[in-house]
Amino acid sequence: MDLVNHLEGRLLFAVPKKGRLQQATLDLLSGSDVQFRRETRLDIALVKNLPIALIFLPAADIPTFVGEGRVDIGITGRDQVAEHDATLAKGEISGVEEILDLGFGGCKLQVQVPQKGDITEAKQLVGRNVVTSFTALTDAFFRGLEGAQPGEKLQTKIKYVGGSVEAACALGVADGIVDLVESGETMKAAGLKAIDTVVESTAVLVKSRNSKSELLDLIAARIRGVITAQRFVLCQYNIPRSELAVASKITPGKRAPTITALEEENWVAVSSMVEKKRVATVMDELIKVGATDILVLNIANSRTD
Ligand SMILES: Nc1ncnc2c1ncn2[C@@H]1O[C@H](COP(=O)(O)OP(=O)(O)OP(=O)(O)O)[C@@H](O)[C@H]1O
Ligand SMILES: O=P(O)(O)OC[C@H]1O[C@H](OP(=O)(O)OP(=O)(O)O)[C@H](O)[C@@H]1O
CATH class of the missing domain: 3.30.70.120 (Alpha-Beta Plaits)
Known part of the structure; x- marks a missing residue:
């Protein structure tokens, strides 16, 4: 079946296709009686008992789809929403609106440096190499430290990597990194320590600023009910x-x-x-x-x- 042609009239709901937030999100959907069957390798699933289509996307891409109004509602990390919002031009209003803190997926985006090195404060990284998957938030953070104006070139060199960010210091690619920390095990294993926090995050239910419907309110109320019951x-x-x-x-x-x-x-x-x-x-x-x-x-x- 060509699912793309069956989306008309359905509320589009973006959910993480893999990773740390996926299982808790699927549990929430099940607790909200959202019934679906996802065919192997398909990133769209039609909900059987409601006019909703689930769109499975990387957590990092969900704010873009929601922000541009391509999907109506989604679940992702607040860190991802903050990263998306940090890419907006000055004065531009984000198309992503947070409806509900879901309580799971708690972590912090932190500035990390080698445990053994001489760096103890984030401002010592100014002018040096910093590697991250969150380039917009990292840019804004160092802009603040440097007192640089929007548009002004930063002294700190920020480089993007898609994953395994912790390896960057050991491999000599970076003097420091900005990456997520939950238990701290990954950071410790890589011989790193945290010296500052850029944002704190949990999973959030978000909606597209212009999306409004009874179904959206209904699904948000169901999810709120499940979250309250869990708490x-x-x-x-x-x-x-x-x-x-x-x-x-x-x-x-x-x-x-x-x-x-x-x-x-x-x-x-x-x-x-x-x-x-x-x-x-x-x-x-x-x-x-x-x-x-x-x-x-x-x-x-x-x-x-
Ligand atoms: N260790 C963690 N503990 C709790 N939540 C986390 C943790 N790591 C990430 N998250 C949350 O989950 C979101 C998705 O991260 P995750 O690493 O699972 O992404 P992914 O889609 O699998 O991407 P990648 O391929 O880059 O790992 C993050 O934006 C963050 O909000
Ligand atoms: O503090 P901890 O509990 O050790 O968790 C932190 C790790 O979790 C995330 O990565 P993940 O394991 O999801 O894989 P990734 O590196 O592929 O993103 C994050 O990027 C850290 O590497």
């Missing part, structure tokens, strides 16, 4: 009514905790959304104020404000 758990417990005020401060919920009367006099049951990463501390605090029968339940999906 929160439902915490339920029983507590003497006399301690309810203090317990409610521990579990205020997203809007307010749900309180239900218990058959036992002077006791109530409380149910409240709690951020997953805080839940152990919250349970410790609840025990201290007299809560009993504390249960923590996963949330499969959600729609909240």
Whole structure:
């Protein structure tokens, strides 16, 4: 089937075709009941249960397609959006609008130099060779350090490489690099250390500035629901009514905790959304104020404000 001829009338949704953001993105789509089957080697997949076509693209190219309005919505890293926006002319408005921070794919774009060398600050790299896949952000960063005006030639020599950026210092191509760091394992293995941060990034849902439709809002609401469900758990417990005020401060919920009367006099049951990463501390605090029968339940999906 010639899929390109079946795109008419469909919302075009760009997703990473490989790499660090792909699996979490596919999980999000599945949690949002976006059903599709991708044929081997095809970069377009028609969604079976909604008028949407998924376009599989490198994460780095997604802001360009979204920014030019070629696709309506996409998932990529905030670093990639920042790199795209850094290529715009002064005063030019980006065509890419962030709708939602997705929380996964956390990393930092950092200036790195050999651990053993004498460079400890990014400004010591001014006038030297810097290698990166993020040339526009790196240019803007060193422009700031050099105090150079837009259009003025930089003293720092910035060179593009597409991957394995960490090898550049060891091979003598660079005095420093600007590349992504998450755990720091790759940087350490290459004998490098971070001396500055250019941007911090997580995966984001973005839309094309001029794209507007009910379907776009619907898909964004579904994704927001899945993300919220992943971030929160439902915490339920029983507590003497006399301690309810203090317990409610521990579990205020997203809007307010749900309180239900218990058959036992002077006791109530409380149910409240709690951020997953805080839940152990919250349970410790609840025990201290007299809560009993504390249960923590996963949330499969959600729609909240
Ligand atoms: N180590 C990491 N941890 C978390 N997120 C990362 C990491 N590396 C990259 N990312 C995020 O994933 C995005 C895509 O990077 P990734 O290296 O997976 O790209 P790719 O499309 O496979 O390209 P490449 O071929 O250059 O590796 C980055 O822009 C960043 O937002
Ligand atoms: O701090 P860490 O957890 O070690 O992660 C950082 C590495 O991850 C990314 O590369 P990736 O492994 O995706 O491959 P790439 O070099 O081909 O981009 C990034 O470019 C770093 O090399």
